[in-house]
Amino acid sequence: MIELLLRDRCTGCNACVETCPTNVFDPVPGGFPVIARQADCQTCYMCELYCAADALFVASDCERSEPVDEAQVVAAGLLGQFRRDHGWGEWALDPRYRNQHWYMGEVFRRARSDE
Amino acid sequence: MAAAWAAISAARAGATVVIVDKGYVGTSGVTAVAGPGHWFVPPDPERRAAAISQREAIAFGLADTRWMARVLDETYRQLPTLEGHYEFGINDAGIKMYGAVRGPEYMRALRQLAESLGVRILDQSPAIELLLHADGSVAGARGVRRQKGEEWTARAAGVILATGGCAFASRLLGSQTNTGDGYLMAAEAGVELSGMEFTSQYVIAPAFSTMGRSMSYAYATYYGADQQKLDIPAFGPGEEGIRVLARHLLRGPVHCDLARMPQDIRDRLPYISPNVMLPFVRRGIDPFRDKFPVTLLAEGTVRGMGGIRISDDDCQTSVRGLFAAGDAASRELVTGASSGGGSVNSAWALSSGCWSGQAASRLARTEGTRSKDSVHAIGEAGLRPRHPAVALDTARVIAAARAEATHYDKNLFRSGEKLARSLIVLGDLWQAVRDRLQGDGLAAVRARETAAIAASARWSYTAALNRRETRGLHRREDQRSMLPQFERRQLVSGLDRIRSSFESTSQLLDSVA
Numbered sequence: 001m002i003e004l005l006l007r008d009r010c011t012g013c014n015a016c017v018e019t020c021p022t023n024v025f026d027p028v029p030g031g032f033p034v035i036a037r038q039a040d041c042q043t044c045y046m047c048e049l050y051c052a053a054d055a056l057f058v059a060s061d062c063e064r065s066e067p068v069d070e071a072q073v074v075a076a077g078l079l080g081q082f083r084r085d086h087g088w089g090e091w092a093l094d095p096r097y098r099n100q101h102w103y104m105g106e107v108f109r110r111a112r113s114d115e
Numbered sequence: 116m117a118a119a120w121a122a123i124s125a126a127r128a129g130a131t132v133v134i135v136d137k138g139y140v141g142t143s144g145v146t147a148v149a150g151p152g153h154w155f156v157p158p159d160p161e162r163r164a165a166a167i168s169q170r171e172a173i174a175f176g177l178a179d180t181r182w183m184a185r186v187l188d189e190t191y192r193q194l195p196t197l198e199g200h201y202e203f204g205i206n207d208a209g210i211k212m213y214g215a216v217r218g219p220e221y222m223r224a225l226r227q228l229a230e231s232l233g234v235r236i237l238d239q240s241p242a243i244e245l246l247l248h249a250d251g252s253v254a255g256a257r258g259v260r261r262q263k264g265e266e267w268t269a270r271a272a273g274v275i276l277a278t279g280g281c282a283f284a285s286r287l288l289g290s291q292t293n294t295g296d297g298y299l300m301a302a303e304a305g306v307e308l309s310g311m312e313f314t315s316q317y318v319i320a321p322a323f324s325t326m327g328r329s330m331s332y333a334y335a336t337y338y339g340a341d342q343q344k345l346d347i348p349a350f351g352p353g354e355e356g357i358r359v360l361a362r363h364l365l366r367g368p369v370h371c372d373l374a375r376m377p378q379d380i381r382d383r384l385p386y387i388s389p390n391v392m393l394p395f396v397r398r399g400i401d402p403f404r405d406k407f408p409v410t411l412l413a414e415g416t417v418r419g420m421g422g423i424r425i426s427d428d429d430c431q432t433s434v435r436g437l438f439a440a441g442d443a444a445s446r447e448l449v450t451g452a453s454s455g456g457g458s459v460n461s462a463w464a465l466s467s468g469c470w471s472g473q474a475a476s477r478l479a480r481t482e483g484t485r486s487k488d489s490v491h492a493i494g495e496a497g498l499r500p501r502h503p504a505v506a507l508d509t510a511r512v513i514a515a516a517r518a519e520a521t522h523y524d525k526n527l528f529r530s531g532e533k534l535a536r537s538l539i540v541l542g543d544l545w546q547a548v549r550d551r552l553q554g555d556g557l558a559a560v561r562a563r564e565t566a567a568i569a570a571s572a573r574w575s576y577t578a579a580l581n582r583r584e585t586r587g588l589h590r591r592e593d594q595r596s597m598l599p600q601f602e603r604r605q606l607v608s609g610l611d612r613i614r615s616s617f618e619s620t621s622q623l624l625d626s627v628a
Contacts, residue, residue, distance in 0.1 A: 021138025102204030111333030
């Protein structure tokens with residue numbers, strides 16, 4: 001579930017508040033939003049995709065909170081990885097991150113023929 | 116997704132449309148986190164016939180080929196109209212690939228298109244209950260704007276329930292908002308549900324995660340407790356692999372690696388499905404080398420098939436003006452007794468959305484919103500308890516219902532005895548909710564979700580108990596064969612006392628002809 005909202009990156013745009021399907025965040029007038037209902041997080045990573053500042057980090061355990069080391073997450077380059085791989089925002093024109101979802105059917109076909 | 120197509124289609128037909136979404140149109144629901152590969156077949160009669168007969172073979176007599184043909188046709192015509200909002204992929208041979216789209220971009224495109232057509236979107240605005248006219252037809256709905264602390268009321272000529280399926284709070288990726296709310300609302304209006312026994316679809320995921328994306332597991336190797344390789348068939352129609360894996364999981368942990376995946380697919384994976392690698396990378400697991408524990412996440416009626424019964428070609432229910440689309444509706448007409456997977460289900464969501472949107476738009480033209488007529492709200496459980504309300508721990512109620520509805524032994528390997536035992540537990544949960552739970556204001560949302568999950572679990576197991584045979588996804592350990600007298604769809608209705616009956620397939624054909 002959601003573990004980090006990095007204030008030094010957050011721009012206060014409240015996109016996370018607006019887009020979280022389970023309403024985890026609360027806006028703070030004149031300030032940065034807060035993780036108000038962590039237990040409601042459904043570990044869908046959508047907030048990271050909509051965070052243009054790459055200020056959010058969702059850990060993979062969906063049943064319980066697992067505190068993470070912010071410095072480690074930053075150093076490992078995990079922030080913004082999901083948004084980049086989706087080719088959103090500034091990555092939209094980068095051919096390395098072009099949407100290759102159409103290849104999924106081919107993967108299934110190849111797996112079947114390998115057997 | 117079905118809601119967006121319904122809104123787009125109604126707006127194109129000239130109606131004034133509002134979408135109310137519990138979360139956000141774009142991130143809510145199971146499409147936004149996945150990659151629907153629509154059932155998409157060019158209008159070549161031979162290819163269409165082949166696609167239909169392939170599905171018919173695993174429908175076990177409960178589907179209707181006329182509906183399959185309609186869905187193929189509607190999907191083929193409508194999906195390309197997203198051009199300009201969704202950048203359809205082009206394969207290595209230069210051919211545009213319309214069917215397979217990636218969830219977040221697809222939902223973003225649907226939102227854009229809806230907005231461009233003037234659809235009004237109320238995000239973070241869960242629907243709580245339906246409003247009916249005195250003549251029994253639908254008049255609108257009521258809900259809350261949870262970030263504003265306000266209520267909303269919508270009066271409309273048509274209401275389309277596109278609330279998704281019910282995943283019984285299983286942690287299936289993207290499904291936390293899919294609590295069966297539409298089933299509850301429809302049942303309160305007296306509408307029947309169909310196919311609710313078909314809820315035993317599961318998807319594999321790393322044990323600690325929500326990540327039920329199955330593609331990579333085409334290259335999986337499985338290991339039991341003693342590191343011995345397990346022989347688990349590939350997942351596919353019939354889903355025997357799921358049942359074999361579930362049997363192993365009931366005995367102890369199962370591990371897996373993806374070492375057989377070719378290097379070029381590994382390199383491409385993050386750009387096919389960018390979320391698949393996240394749980395691994397964030398735990399320091401290399402799934403191509405390391406063994407990791409797996410689980411099966413219950414998909415309830417999301418990839419099961421049950422839902423609100425459709426009464427006509429417009430996806431209208433037995434209540435005038437009330438429609439059902441996507442996973443909120445029963446998909447048996449196109450899937451029969453086997454899961455439609457992502458492909459038939461997404462084609463169904465699109466098609467049923469478009470049909471209901473067009474029909475609701477016609478109603479708006481002919482009848483208007485009748486805004487001067489008096490209406491009444493019909494919500495019961497979680498809103499208007501029979502006895503003085505008490506503080507009820509909704510999280511515990513949901514956890515208890517989830518345990519009954521999703522446990523492998525109870526749900527995948529069914530028997531009359533096990534189902535009857537579960538129904539006693541679920542009946543008690545329902546009783547507590549119905550008698551004593553009252554959520555006011557914003558708390559109404561969780562109260563209604565709790566009621567919807569408990570009710571959906573009861574409908575599912577009541578239908579499973581009464582289908583005393585094995586058919587498609589529904590497997591009974593105490594009756595392992597398919598019996599001719601059950602080659603019919605089963606309807607359930609009611610909340611406190613659940614009624615069940617089998618309809619004849621020809622009867623339904625007549626009623627929609």
